[in-house]
Amino acid sequence: MTTRHRLGPHRDPAVDAAVLDAARALLVEIGYGATSIDAIAARAGVSRPAIYRRWPSKAHLIAQAVFPDVGSAVVAPDLLAEVRKVIRGTIQLFGSAETREAMPGLMAEMRQDSGLYEKLSARLDAPTRGELGDYLGGDAARPGLDPNTVLDTIAGAALFAMCIRDIDDLDGFAASLEDLLLYGILGRRPAD
Template sequence: MKADPSSVDKAPAAGRPRDPRIDAAILRAATDLLVEIGYSNLTMAAVAHRAGTTKTALYRRWSSKAELVHEAAFPAAPTALAGPAGDIAADIRAMIAAARDVFTSPPVRAGMPGLIADMADDPDLNARVTQRFTGVFAAVRDRLADAVTRGEVRSDVDPDRLVEIIGGATMLRMLLWPGLELDDAWVDQTSAIVTQGVVA
């Protein structure tokens, strides 16, 4: 639904702090349009119109469509590691379930193919976008280090590779069989395979 222009200010003058109402309206508009018309058809002008603001306001916040869509589709970078440490199998299952939930959401399904293509063509864009996941890698690194200290995980397990395996397995499963649900049985089976690869 189009935001009420009367409730969303136009882009603030230089030097003024960003208005969170505009941020929220833009992200909501981008998410809705992404699902409705897809990544390739989405334009910054269309998002600005839907949000009731201006293209200037968009570009003041996000330098490209890809960066805007990434933040709209991934409003947060969940680590799924909020619980206490002590069970690496539970940690891995939580991460795989979280990846499943994120990648199967309608905005991510709609935006992922275009985002991957744009990021592959622009190393600087890739670096800016993946920077948003710094916290995820740090959380996994800390949790694995704790598990290594306990003797639960082999010391040669690379946390970055673990994140890649979890995300890659989820995306490949969706690409190969897009019509099949990623149910809890898939999460359990994948978790068992990955866990066996890291335990001491």
């Protein structure tokens, strides 16, 4: 039976939810380093094996806790809306207290475990790089823009502002970044 996975088809989704909730709470309370599988299991009231049946490592668990599967995002109607959507979405994603705590640890893990990088990249980056690339190749954008550079710039600006400079004004930062990048992408004032 090819559909029968090692993790089993009948696992209890309430356990997943309790573990992910516990991980998010612990990240904020005690930080990434101290948020061990043991601490998460104790907080969620589940066993260590119940966790290891679901996630191959602490980093994979934390990655799912801070970057949940939310399904496909709404497709933006044009380049402007697309860039704004990516900027707002990325800042929301990196702006939560638990993601700020988790990112340095996940970045360290991704350098050791390329499977984690590929999993996160496929889920978070790749669809956006494709969608943004289509719009950047169209008439609305200046020619020659690299979607990788644009996405590194949006994600990196959010990462630096949230995880290093640790700013609180997400809306103000989003507006300022939109202003800078929409001009850079369009080559003119967005309202023109």
